[in-house]
Every structure is written in C-alpha cells, then in structure tokens.
Amino acid sequence: MKLYNENNPAPNPRKVRIYLAEKGLTVEQVRVPIMKRAHKDPEFLKKNSLGQLPVLELDDGTFISESVAICRYFEELNPSPAMFGTGAKERALVEMWIRRAEFRLWNPMGQVWIHSDPRTAPVVPLQYKEFGEMNRKVVANAMTWIDGEMADGREFLAGGNYSIADIVLLCGIDFAKFVNMDMPEECARLRHWHARVSARPSAAA
Amino acid sequence: MKLYNENNPAPNPRKVRIYLAEKGLTVEQVRVPIMKRAHKDPEFLKKNSLGQLPVLELDDGTFISESVAICRYFEELNPSPAMFGTGAKERALVEMWIRRAEFRLWNPMGQVWIHSDPRTAPVVPLQYKEFGEMNRKVVANAMTWIDGEMADGREFLAGGNYSIADIVLLCGIDFAKFVNMDMPEECARLRHWHARVSARPSAAA
Numbered sequence: 001m002k003l004y005n006e007n008n009p010a011p012n013p014r015k016v017r018i019y020l021a022e023k024g025l026t027v028e029q030v031r032v033p034i035m036k037r038a039h040k041d042p043e044f045l046k047k048n049s050l051g052q053l054p055v056l057e058l059d060d061g062t063f064i065s066e067s068v069a070i071c072r073y074f075e076e077l078n079p080s081p082a083m084f085g086t087g088a089k090e091r092a093l094v095e096m097w098i099r100r101a102e103f104r105l106w107n108p109m110g111q112v113w114i115h116s117d118p119r120t121a122p123v124v125p126l127q128y129k130e131f132g133e134m135n136r137k138v139v140a141n142a143m144t145w146i147d148g149e150m151a152d153g154r155e156f157l158a159g160g161n162y163s164i165a166d167i168v169l170l171c172g173i174d175f176a177k178f179v180n181m182d183m184p185e186e187c188a189r190l191r192h193w194h195a196r197v198s199a200r201p202s203a204a205a
Numbered sequence: 206m207k208l209y210n211e212n213n214p215a216p217n218p219r220k221v222r223i224y225l226a227e228k229g230l231t232v233e234q235v236r237v238p239i240m241k242r243a244h245k246d247p248e249f250l251k252k253n254s255l256g257q258l259p260v261l262e263l264d265d266g267t268f269i270s271e272s273v274a275i276c277r278y279f280e281e282l283n284p285s286p287a288m289f290g291t292g293a294k295e296r297a298l299v300e301m302w303i304r305r306a307e308f309r310l311w312n313p314m315g316q317v318w319i320h321s322d323p324r325t326a327p328v329v330p331l332q333y334k335e336f337g338e339m340n341r342k343v344v345a346n347a348m349t350w351i352d353g354e355m356a357d358g359r360e361f362l363a364g365g366n367y368s369i370a371d372i373v374l375l376c377g378i379d380f381a382k383f384v385n386m387d388m389p390e391e392c393a394r395l396r397h398w399h400a401r402v403s404a405r406p407s408a409a410a
Contacts, residue, residue, distance in 0.1 A: 049354065050305070062294060069300035076293035088281035089267060095274035100255070107312060128336040149254065 003027045003070070004047060004055040006034050011175035013054045014205075015067040018167045021202035023078055027056075068098060071164055083164045090159065097158040097165035104145065105172045108138035113179050139181050143173070147187035155196075162197070170197050208232045208275070209252060209260040211239050216380035218259045219410075220272040223372045226407035228283055232261075273303060276369055288369045295364065302363040302370035309350065310377045313343035318384050344386050348378070352392035360401075367402070375402050 005013040020027060032038045032053055040051045048055045048065040056064045056073065064070050075084050085091035114124055115132025146157075146169070158165045173183060173194060183190055197203060210218040225232060237243045237258055245256045253260045253270040261269045261278065269275050280289050290296035319329055320337025351362075351374070363370040378388060378399060388395055402408060 049350070050309075058294065062298075064294075064297045064301055066301045066304040069297045069304060072300050073293050073297035076296055088278050089263065089265075089269075091281055092269045092274045092278035093267075095277050096269055096271045099271045099274060104255075126339070128333065128339075131333040131336045134331070134333075145254070 001027060001059055002057045003029045004032050004044070004053060004057065005029050006032055006039075006053050009175060009178045010034060010053065011171040012052070012067040014171045014174075015164075015167050016054050016070050017205040018171070018202045019071045019074070019083060019164060021205035022083060022162070022167075022200075023074060023081070025074060025078060068164065068168070071167075075164075082161070083167075085158065085161070085163060090161070094158045094163045094165050097163075098168050101146075101157070101165060101169040101172055104142040105139060105169070105176070108135040108142065109172060109176050109179065109181065111135040112139065112181065113175075117179055136181055139176055140184055143176075143183050143187055143190055147184075147190040150189040150193060157193070162200070166193075166197050170194070170203065206232060206264055207262045208234045209237050209249070209258060209262065210234050211237055211244075211258050214380060214383045215239060215258065216376040217257070217272040219376050219379075220369075220372050221259050221275050222410040223376070223407045224276045224279070224288060224369060226410035227288060227367070227372075227405075228279060228286070230279060230283060273369065273373070276372075280369075287366070288372075290363065290366070290368060295366070299363045299368045299370050302368075303373050306351075306362070306370060306374040306377055309347040310344060310374070310381070313340040313347065314377060314381050314384065314386065316340040317344065317386065318380075322384055341386055344381055345389055348381075348388050348392055348395055352389075352395040355394040355398060362398070367405070371398075371402050375399070375408065 003016065005016065008014060032044060034053070038044060039053055045051055047057065047063045050065065052065060054065070054067055054070055056070045058064070064073055072084065075082075085094035112132050112135045114120055115128045115135075117132070121127055154160065156162050156166050157169050173190075176182070183194065208221065210221065213219060237249060239258070243249060244258055250256055252262065252268045255270065257270060259270070259272055259275055261275045263269070269278055277289065280287075290299035317337050317340045319325055320333045320340070322337075326332055355362075359365065361367050361371050362374050378395075381387070388399065
C-alpha cells in the first residue's frame with residue numbers, strides 16, 4: 001500500500017496525514033511535488049485521471065482518491081478510535097459537518113484561491129477576479145456561521161468527540177489563512193476550537 | 206421521525222426519496238415549499254440554520270441535514286441492501302464517487318444555476334453571469350470525463366453495484382438538464398448508464 005501525497009500547504013494531503021497521526025497508523029508515502037506539476041504527469045494521471053492528491057494505491061492495484069474516501073478506507077479497517085462517529089446518529093452528524101465545512105467554507109475558499117490569487121494565475125485559464133474577491137466575504141460569513149453553531153458549547157465540530165469533521169475544518173481554516181483569510185476577530189468560539197485542535201500533536205503531521 | 210423535504214425539481218430532496226425507495230423504507234414526510242420560501246422561515250431555520258432541505262428530525266429532537274448524511278443515518282440502521290458499499294474498498298470507492306460527482310458536476314452546475322439562470326436572479330444578491338455561463342463548459346467537461354471513466358465497462362458509477370453514488374450522479378444530471386445542460390451527444394456510456402438508472406422504479410420517487 002502506498003499513499004501518494006504532498007507536503008504543506010496542500011490542504012487535502014494534510015487531512016490524511018492528520019487522520020493517520022490520530023489513528024496511530026503508518027503508511028508508506030510517496031511525495032508528488034505539486035510545484036513541479038508532477039500531479040499532472042501522464043504516469044500520475046493513470047493513478048487519478050483528475051490529477052489531484054492524495055491517492056492511495058492498494059496492494060491489489062486499486063487507486064482511491066479523495067482525502068475523506070481514503071480516510072474512510074482506513075476507518076473501515078481500523079474502527080478504533082472512531083473518527084467518523086459511533087452509532088447511526090453520531091455518524092450522520094459527522095458526515096453532516098464534513099459536508100457543511102466543505103460546501104460552506106472549502107468551496108468559496110477554493111474560488112478565492114483559483115480566481116483571485118496571483119499564485120494560481122499561471123495555471124488557471126481565466127481568472128474571474130471580481131467573483132474570486134467576492135468569495136472572501138462568503139468565507140468570512142461561513143466562519144461566523146460556524147462560530148454561531150458552536151454557541152451550544154460543543155467541544156468539537158460534530159459534538160463531544162474529535163472527528164474527521166474537525167480535520168476537514170482545521171485544514172480549511174489554515175489554508176484560508178494561507179490565502180489571506182483569517183478567522184474574524186469576533187469568532188471567539190471558533191478561535192478557541194482552532195487553538196484546541198491545533199495543539200494536538202496530529203496537527204503537525 | 207420526520208423528513209422535511211420538497212418535490213421535484215429540487216435535486217437534494219430527490220436524492221433522499223430515491224434512496225428510501227431503493228431501501229424499501231417509509232418515513233413521514235413534511236413538505237416545505239421552496240417557492241414560497243418556507244425553507245427560510247424563522248421556524249424552519251431552527252431545524253437547519255442554513256435554510257436548506259432536506260432535514261431529518263429524529264424522535265429525540267436531533268436535526269440532521271445534508272442529503273447524504275441523512276441517507277447514511279438510514280444506512281447505519283438498515284445495512285441491507287448496501288447502498289454505501291460493502292467492505293473497506295467498496296465503501297471507499299463509493300465515497301470517492303459521491304465526492305467526484307459533487308465536486309466535478311454538482312459544484313459547477315450550482316454556479317450556473319446561481320449565477321446565470323434567470324429563475325434564481327430574484328434571490329441571488331449579485332449574479333456573476335459571465336462566470337456562471339463559463340461553468341456550462343465545466344459541467345460538459347465533467348460529464349465527458351465521467352463517460353471516459355466508464356470505459357472500463359462498469360455497470361454502475363462506483364463498480365458493479367448500484368449505490369448512493371449513482372443517486373448523486375442521477376439527480377445531478379437531471380437537474381443539469383433542468384438548467385439546460387444535457388449530456389453531450391457523444392457520451393454514449395454515460396447516456397446508457399443514465400437510461401439504466403432512470404428505468405429503476407426508484408427514479409420516480
């Protein structure tokens with residue numbers, strides 16, 4: 001088994017590294033340098049035709065892409081400690097929060113990165129800059145909304161237990177900062193949550 | 206237990222209806238008429254602060270939103286027939302294809318709907334029309350890419366078994382048509398797949 005991956009600041013590869021660290025799992029990793037466009041190489045496209053990282057190669061030759069799908073593969077084989085929730089209700093709430101973090105925060109964050117950041121300009125066919133810049137506000141609103149949802153005193157995003165949903169949100173917020181979108185000052189609950197999950201040793205994985 | 210939902214053409218509510226039909230499950234449904242903006246009513250926002258459908262209310266008062274999270278809740282309680290895959294590898298591949306259908310097809314489809322369709326103009330603060338129109342090409346490319354992935358002769362999107370990934374793709378493709386984006390003529394494999402899954406009785410749910 002091999003995990004094709006990249007270092008920081010790539011946010012999707014980081015999700016899998018943090019997940020593995022939390023689970024105490026070790027997997028052979030092969031670095032695919034994005035800055036050298038190695039993920040668009042014809043050889044790599046045979047592993048994932050989308051040219052994206054991470055990709056997990058199983059011993060039978062199957063390739064699994066999408067960071068959360070890779071984590072779920074490991075979760076099925078190593079259920080404890082549970083990172084996708086325990087029981088129907090908690091598992092559904094973890095899934096809900098993964099998706100909320102992705103659709104609300106990651107999607108507009110991606111639009112800022114693609115359409116208004118000078119670092120992606122060389123590889124994006126056409127940047128819609130005004131649209132990209134507008135999405136900064138959408139990202140800030142998402143952070144404020146999550147902060148509001150945390151008013152019930154939950155310790156982690158999906159409730160009382162640290163989960164893959166926290167990993168998705170953490171990597172999103174840290175990448176948003178890389179694209180110059182920090183958490184709004186008034187989001188005290190979100191900031192406390194961020195400090196808590198960032199203090200876990202896994203965050204440095 | 207109650208499922209707050211809406212009729213066609215709303216694509217996310219349809220996913221849950223098809224899933225329930227495939228599983229042979231019956232749940233009390235409460236219609237929330239989107240055209241009357243009932244999903245933005247203060248009473249409804251207590252169930253889902255995002256003002257989106259579907260929402261599942263459990264008997265203990267918990268609200269679960271996000272269509273795939275709701276389906277996963279039912280799947281945990283009713284594992285057979287498996288709609289999220291069986292075993293670690295298949296479950297990971299189903300998850301991978303849910304996400305590929307969403308990120309590749311649903312996301313740009315949503316941008317067309319939000320930013321270039323006259324029917325959403327009254328409720329979108331500012332439409333970025335050129336950006337919206339450009340996304341028609343992204344949607345067509347996504348359909349062509351999926352058609353290419355089907356060249357291995359698979360019967361369903363994630364392999365040999367009908368799954369929630371097929372439901373996600375079916376509802377996406379049918380909603381894309383509603384926004385005037387049909388499958389490209391040359392996508393014969395995708396069109397055959399679409400005819401197959403549309404012929405299942407669940408598609409009319």
